[in-house]
Amino acid sequence: MVEPAVEAAGLVKRYGNARTGRTALSGLDLTVDRGEVFGFLGPNGAGKTTTIRLLLDLIRPTSGTLRVLGADPRDAVATRGRIGYLAGDFRIDGRQTGREALTYLGDLRGGVPAARIGELAERLDLDLGRRISTLSKGNRQKVGVVQAFMHRPELLVLDEPTSGLDPFLQQRFVELVREAGADGQTVFMSSHVMSEVQQTCHRVGIIREGRLVTVADVDALRSQARRKVEIVFAGSVDPAAFEALPQLQNVTVEQTAGGSVLHTLLAGSPDGLVKAAARYQVTSLLAEEPELEEIFFTFYERGDQK
Numbered sequence: 001m002v003e004p005a006v007e008a009a010g011l012v013k014r015y016g017n018a019r020t021g022r023t024a025l026s027g028l029d030l031t032v033d034r035g036e037v038f039g040f041l042g043p044n045g046a047g048k049t050t051t052i053r054l055l056l057d058l059i060r061p062t063s064g065t066l067r068v069l070g071a072d073p074r075d076a077v078a079t080r081g082r083i084g085y086l087a088g089d090f091r092i093d094g095r096q097t098g099r100e101a102l103t104y105l106g107d108l109r110g111g112v113p114a115a116r117i118g119e120l121a122e123r124l125d126l127d128l129g130r131r132i133s134t135l136s137k138g139n140r141q142k143v144g145v146v147q148a149f150m151h152r153p154e155l156l157v158l159d160e161p162t163s164g165l166d167p168f169l170q171q172r173f174v175e176l177v178r179e180a181g182a183d184g185q186t187v188f189m190s191s192h193v194m195s196e197v198q199q200t201c202h203r204v205g206i207i208r209e210g211r212l213v214t215v216a217d218v219d220a221l222r223s224q225a226r227r228k229v230e231i232v233f234a235g236s237v238d239p240a241a242f243e244a245l246p247q248l249q250n251v252t253v254e255q256t257a258g259g260s261v262l263h264t265l266l267a268g269s270p271d272g273l274v275k276a277a278a279r280y281q282v283t284s285l286l287a288e289e290p291e292l293e294e295i296f297f298t299f300y301e302r303g304d305q306k
Contacts, residue, residue, distance in 0.1 A: 003070040005155050005186035006032035011064035013050050024050040026210040037187040039201035047210040048190040052159045069155055081109050084153035088160030090144025094133030098143050109151045120146045123172055138164040149176055156180055158189040174199050226265040228288040233260045234281035245272045
């Protein structure tokens with residue numbers, strides 16, 4: 001049986017001493033399967049970057065266990081060559097050109113064909129001949145994207161990876177993540193850009209104060225979320241018929257010259273709403289698909305443990 005790409009159990013990380021320090025992770029349990037694209041969501045200070053630094057063995061846990069690609073991050077030097085990493089503010093020696101830096105990094109990983117580096121640079125509209133010190137933050141970040149993806153690592157660890165990229169290049173990044181997932185690579189991505197998470201991730205984990213609030217399929221999360229619904233009726237309707245439905249919240253009925261307009265939030269199955277509305281003449285119906293950002297705030301405010 002193949003071990004998960006990432007497996008954490010009871011992971012605790014404290015900074016400083018017991019009296020004056022702080023706890024960044026409080027018993028984190030997390031499993032990321034091989035070949036999945038996993039989104040790791042939470043506001044600043046929730047524990048996302050601490051988790052990523054533990055995965056990369058940049059810091060050590062206070063307690064608990066962690067395995068990455070079947071090995072303890074502290075013991076497996078060879079494992080590091082199977083991982084690609086990109087932080088939100090990529091930094092490297094500015095005296096080199098992009099080509100020189102990427103060739104050097106590729107050689108450290110066993111050699112990356114120049115054609116592969118060139119192909120990624122072209123897709124990102126990156127000039128490899130310029131010195132890195134002369135590049136804007138966005139163009140430096142492009143160099144970081146290339147170095148993370150170029151050796152086709154088994155595990156990509158991405159921490160706010162599109163910081164500094166414009167919307168066009170964010171979409172190019174989304175394409176690269178999708179391709180990595182289709183090729184069987186595992187992607188562990190922390191991001192504040194909900195649209196890129198929604199477009200790429202199979203599952204998401206929401207972290208709150210060092211603990212997971214929930215882990216679920218993106219589609220399952222969206223099915224649980226509240227949808228905004230607007231129904232226009234040809235005549236007047238009785239609001240009580242809709243207020244009695246347990247799956248509806250914030251029911252309002254506006255009387256207009258041509259009839260009535262129902263506004264509500266739907267949580268769960270629409271069956272009861274459809275049957276109640278069918279007793280009247282419906283002229284239009286609009287149900288907005290919930291965005292991942294709205295779902296995130298719903299779970300984060302509730303703080304449910306699942």
